[in-house]
C-alpha cells in the first residue's frame with residue numbers, strides 16, 4: 001500500500017465487483033452487479049473482474065463468469081471465513097493497490113455498507129453510497145437523463161464537462177453514479193474525477209441480473225492471490241455468530257408482493273390479514289409495507305419498501321392503502337405489474353399503477369383474493 005497513489009488516474013484499468021458470499025453462498029447482489037458491470041466494462045473496453053473473499057470459496061467463482069465476469073480473483077484463507085471489517089478491508093486494499101482497478105462496485109448490503117467506506121478511506125478515493133444507476137458512456141447516460149429527469153433537452157445535450165478545481169474536466173470516461181438525494185426529491189449524478197478507483201455501493205434489487213451462460217462460466221479465469229493478514233491487523237475477534245431467531249421476509253427475491261400502508265389504520269390486524277391472504281392466493285407472495293406502516297409498528301422493518309427500505313421489482317406489486325409518496329415509489333416503480341387500491345382517486349400511486357382501483361381496501365382486498373382463488377379453482 002505504501003507506494004499506492006490513487007491520484008495517478010491513468011494507471012488504473014478494469015471494472016471490479018466485490019462478490020460477497022455468506023457461509024459459502026454467493027449473494028443475489030453479486031449477480032446483479034456483475035450483470036450491470038459487464039455493460040460498463042464493455043463501454044470502457046476493459047475486463048470485468050470479480051473479487052471473491054472467503055474460506056474454501058474457489059468453487060463459487062466460475063458461476064460469476066456465467067453472469068459476465070472475465071476473471072475472478074479469489075482470496076481464500078481461514079481468516080476470511082467469517083466477515084470482519086479489518087481482515088476484509090486489508091485484503092481488498094492490498095489487492096487493489098497491487099492491481100489498480102478503475103471502478104470498484106460493492107453491493108449495499110450490511111457488509112457492503114460497512115466495507116465500502118473503510119476501503120475508500122484507506123485507498124484515499126471517493127465512494128458514492130447507495131447508487132441506483134450507473135453509466136460510463138455519455139450517450140447512454142444522456143438517454144437515461146432524457147427518460148428519467150426533467151432537465152431540458154438542450155441542457156442534456158450540452159453535458160460533457162465539469163469544473164474540477166476550477167479547470168474544465170472531460171467526464172466522458174468517468175463513472176456517473178446516480179443516487180437519490182434530499183429525501184428522494186432529486187437524483188444526483190456524482191463523479192470521482194481525481195482519484196481511482198471510482199467506488200460505488202449499489203442497492204440490492206435495483207439492477208437486473210442477466211441470464212446465466214454456462215459457456216461464459218466455463219471460460220472465466222480464476223486467479224488466486226496471497227492473503228497477508230497479520231494478527232496486529234485485526235482489532236476484532238468473532239467469538240460467535242448468533243443469527244436472528246426470526247426469519248426475515250425476502251422482499252427482494254419475491255415474485256408477488258402485497259404491501260399495506262396507513263390505509264389499514266382502521267383495522268390493522270384485519271388489513272394485514274387481507275394482504276397475507278392476497279399474497280398467498282397469488283402463490284407464495286409476501287407482505288410489504290410503506291414506511292408509515294413500519295413506523296407505526298404494524299410490521300417489522302424488514303417489510304419496508306422504498307427509498308429507505310427495500311427496492312423490489314416483483315412480477316406483481318399490489319399497494320393497499322398506500323398514497324404513493326416519491327420515497328415509496330422509488331422502491332417499487334420497476335415492478336412488472338402494479339395494482340393500487342386507494343379510496344382517494346387523486347392518490348399519486350395511481351400515476352404509476354397499471355391497474356388502479358378506487359375503493360376501500362377492506363372491501364376490494366378480499367374480492368381480489370376471492371377472484372384469484374376462483375380463477376385458480378376453475379383452471
Ligand SMILES: Cc1cc2nc3c(=O)[nH]c(=O)nc-3n(C[C@H](O)[C@H](O)[C@H](O)COP(=O)(O)OP(=O)(O)OC[C@H]3O[C@@H](n4cnc5c(N)ncnc54)[C@H](O)[C@@H]3O)c2cc1C
Nearest residue numbers: 261262263290291292306307308309321322323328343361
Ligand atoms: C428521507 C425519507 C425517506 C423515506 N423513505 C420511505 C420508504 O422507504 N418507504 C416509504 O413507504 N416511505 C418512505 N418515506 C415516507 C413517505 O414520504 C410517506 O410518508 C409514506 O410513504 C406514506 O405512507 P402511506 O402511503 O402508507 O401513508 P399515507 O401517505 O398517509 O397514505 C395512506 C393512503 O391510504 C389511503 N386510504 C386510507 N384508508 C383507506 C382505505 N380504507 N382503503 C383504501 N385506501 C385508504 C389514503 O387515501 C392514502 O392515500 C420516507 C420519507 C422521507 C422524508
